[in-house]
Amino acid sequence: MSASVSNASLTSGKSGLALRRTIVSTVGWAACLMALALVIFPLLDIVGVVAINGMAAINWDLFTKDTGGTNLGLANAIEGTFIITIFAMLIAMPIGVGAGVYLSEYGKNKTGSTIRFLADVLTGTPSIVLGYFSYIVFIISFGWGFSLAAAAITIAILIVPYLARITELALAQVPNTMREAAYALGGRDSTVVFKVILPAASSGVITGALLALAISVGETAPLIYTAGWSDYRWNGQFTNSPVAYLTYVIWTFINQPDAHSHALAYAAAFLVMLIVLAINIGVRLTVRRGPRAG
Amino acid sequence: MKLRPFRLSVLILSLFIPAALAAVVLFLVAYSGQAIIFNGLHFITGITWNLGDLYDNPVMVRGIQVPAGAEYGILAFVVGTLASSAIAILIAVPLSAGTAIFLSEAVPELERASRSVLPWLPPIRPVLAMLVELVAVVPSVVFGLWGIAVLVPFIGHYISPTGNGYGLLAASIVLALMITPIIASTLYDALCQVPKENRESAFALGATHFEVVTKAMIPMVRTTLMGGVVLALGRALGETMAVLMVSGGGINMLPTSLFSPISTIASFIVSQLDSAESDPTNMSVRALSEIALVLFLITLAVNAGAKLLSSGAFNVRKRQ
Numbered sequence: 001m002s003a004s005v006s007n008a009s010l011t012s013g014k015s016g017l018a019l020r021r022t023i024v025s026t027v028g029w030a031a032c033l034m035a036l037a038l039v040i041f042p043l044l045d046i047v048g049v050v051a052i053n054g055m056a057a058i059n060w061d062l063f064t065k066d067t068g069g070t071n072l073g074l075a076n077a078i079e080g081t082f083i084i085t086i087f088a089m090l091i092a093m094p095i096g097v098g099a100g101v102y103l104s105e106y107g108k109n110k111t112g113s114t115i116r117f118l119a120d121v122l123t124g125t126p127s128i129v130l131g132y133f134s135y136i137v138f139i140i141s142f143g144w145g146f147s148l149a150a151a152a153i154t155i156a157i158l159i160v161p162y163l164a165r166i167t168e169l170a171l172a173q174v175p176n177t178m179r180e181a182a183y184a185l186g187g188r189d190s191t192v193v194f195k196v197i198l199p200a201a202s203s204g205v206i207t208g209a210l211l212a213l214a215i216s217v218g219e220t221a222p223l224i225y226t227a228g229w230s231d232y233r234w235n236g237q238f239t240n241s242p243v244a245y246l247t248y249v250i251w252t253f254i255n256q257p258d259a260h261s262h263a264l265a266y267a268a269a270f271l272v273m274l275i276v277l278a279i280n281i282g283v284r285l286t287v288r289r290g291p292r293a294g
Numbered sequence: 295m296k297l298r299p300f301r302l303s304v305l306i307l308s309l310f311i312p313a314a315l316a317a318v319v320l321f322l323v324a325y326s327g328q329a330i331i332f333n334g335l336h337f338i339t340g341i342t343w344n345l346g347d348l349y350d351n352p353v354m355v356r357g358i359q360v361p362a363g364a365e366y367g368i369l370a371f372v373v374g375t376l377a378s379s380a381i382a383i384l385i386a387v388p389l390s391a392g393t394a395i396f397l398s399e400a401v402p403e404l405e406r407a408s409r410s411v412l413p414w415l416p417p418i419r420p421v422l423a424m425l426v427e428l429v430a431v432v433p434s435v436v437f438g439l440w441g442i443a444v445l446v447p448f449i450g451h452y453i454s455p456t457g458n459g460y461g462l463l464a465a466s467i468v469l470a471l472m473i474t475p476i477i478a479s480t481l482y483d484a485l486c487q488v489p490k491e492n493r494e495s496a497f498a499l500g501a502t503h504f505e506v507v508t509k510a511m512i513p514m515v516r517t518t519l520m521g522g523v524v525l526a527l528g529r530a531l532g533e534t535m536a537v538l539m540v541s542g543g544g545i546n547m548l549p550t551s552l553f554s555p556i557s558t559i560a561s562f563i564v565s566q567l568d569s570a571e572s573d574p575t576n577m578s579v580r581a582l583s584e585i586a587l588v589l590f591l592i593t594l595a596v597n598a599g600a601k602l603l604s605s606g607a608f609n610v611r612k613r614q
Contacts, residue, residue: 025504035392046440098307124597126532128560132586133318189300218433221534
């Protein structure tokens with residue numbers, strides 16, 4: 001900075017102080033740069049390690065064969081992650097978006113702020129606690145066993161509060177004049193919300209849905225207690241039939257002794273990261289195309 | 295009053311959230327009831343987690359059927375959770391502060407300087423910010439994978455005196471990496487919102503750029519920073535998979551050094567699935583439910599603290 005340069009040329013009595021200030025500044029900036037490097041380097045390394053090892057392990061068998069037997073492929077896990085996510089989203093979208101509509105449109109009252117607060121509490125609850133809750137309710141009490149239904153409901157509970165809060169934020173961006181115009185034209189509550197407000201806030205709602213999708217694809221802990229694990233593909237049953245999923249492959253296969261299991265773990269991690277990355281890019285594109293970019 | 299079916303139906307949808315939360319608390323409390331009676335205070339103070347003899351006939355204690363010799367103490371897991379999170383915060387705060395300060399203050403200047411020489415240079419800041427953001431969505435199990443593949447061998451080779459990399463330090467470093475983006479982005483946003491007048495007056499008084507940041511801007515965003523730190527703490531306390539994969543899974547002992555194997559509450563719950571299923575009295579499932587309840591209460595308290603901090607309830611007027 002120019003300030004420190006001019007300080008150095010001050011009277012000799014102050015030069016000690018000026019020198020110290022210059023040194024402190026320089027060291028300070030160097031420390032900040034170092035902190036940035038210490039953050040960026042491991043993160044790049046994570047992406048690099050997973051990408052290099054993952055790409056080396058990618059082959060056609062991954063998508064056509066199951067992990068069962070001589071563990072050749074990931075088809076069962078890919079399919080499992082896919083169906084768990086689909087069903088979780090099917091359950092969570094109406095609830096989450098509906099709750100977001102309520103909070104934004106009619107929730108400027110005590111009920112609304114209570115629900116808002118409880119949604120934040122649910123967001124902050126560790127996912128393993130939700131997983132264990134589902135275990136004692138669905139697996140033990142209801143006797144469903146490890147199953148798709150238990151897994152999808154657990155993930156839905158996990159993502160509903162995110163959906164609700166992001167939808168609320170998106171709807172709050174819609175200018176009030178649009179609501180007033182729609183009501184003035186004689187629109188009913190449902191018409192105003194479905195025909196005017198939701199379309200206007202669609203990019204925000206899609207962002208929320210994509211983030212929820214990323215969470216449900218990457219989640220592991222609650223699924224261990226609800227989905228179980230299966231070496232074979234989904235047999236179409238919602239209860240009493242465990243389901244495979246990709247993140248399980250990552251955490252168990254990396255602890256197996258053989259290189260082939262490690263390769264499968266890296267391949268699964270690579271696929272999960274690709275999906276999450278694609279979703280992240282999708283979010284960026286939606287946000288940019290939205291009415292209020294940035 | 296006119297009945298409004300649409301408003302009513304979205305209200306009912308939104309009531310799913312309180313209902314789900316209430317169900318979680320109710321079921322955990324109801325299910326851990328017998329465990330709470332059986333364990334008493336020993337649950338918090340005991341270090342030993344012993345499932346007892348699952349093949350012998352269960353014994354009756356205080357009217358409750360338990361496996362012979364069963365004992366459920368979680369102090370080691372509580373200490374493991376708090377220690378790993380605390381060390382993670384100690385690592386993450388300086389890193390996040392440096393990152394946020396550099397991104398918000400130094401990078402714009404670097405860009406201005408380099409733009410005149412290299413006008414085609416892509417904008418640095420959005421690229422870095424995007425990378426930091428991206429990490430927030432990388433699944434924790436991928437962090438754990440990296441921990442096993444890179445971090446644990448590194449610690450084992452170069453740092454740990456025993457040659458074993460799994461343990462408290464590995465867990466803390468992985469946690470620190472996971473929470474740094476949370477703290478850094480909170481601080482970054484706050485720094486960008488410091489009024490221009492404050493920065494400019496500090497410059498006008500002859501402060502160096504670094505002094506402007508540390509003496510004029512950081513004090514203004516201290517409360518926000520605290521909020522971010524507490525939020526990150528809540529995240530770290532509940533983190534499961536990454537910790538489970540690198541912590542070494544130590545049980546029945548308190549950590550004595552940075553390299554002791556540990557278990558956190560969350561990782562212990564996952565690791566106990568098999569033994570829970572093999573207990574005929576169901577007592578270990580109930581004790582695990584009590585642990586889950588403890589974890590829920592801890593994170594609830596921490597997140598409530600974060601909320602109070604960020605809502606400005608503790609916003610004391612700053613010295614001018």
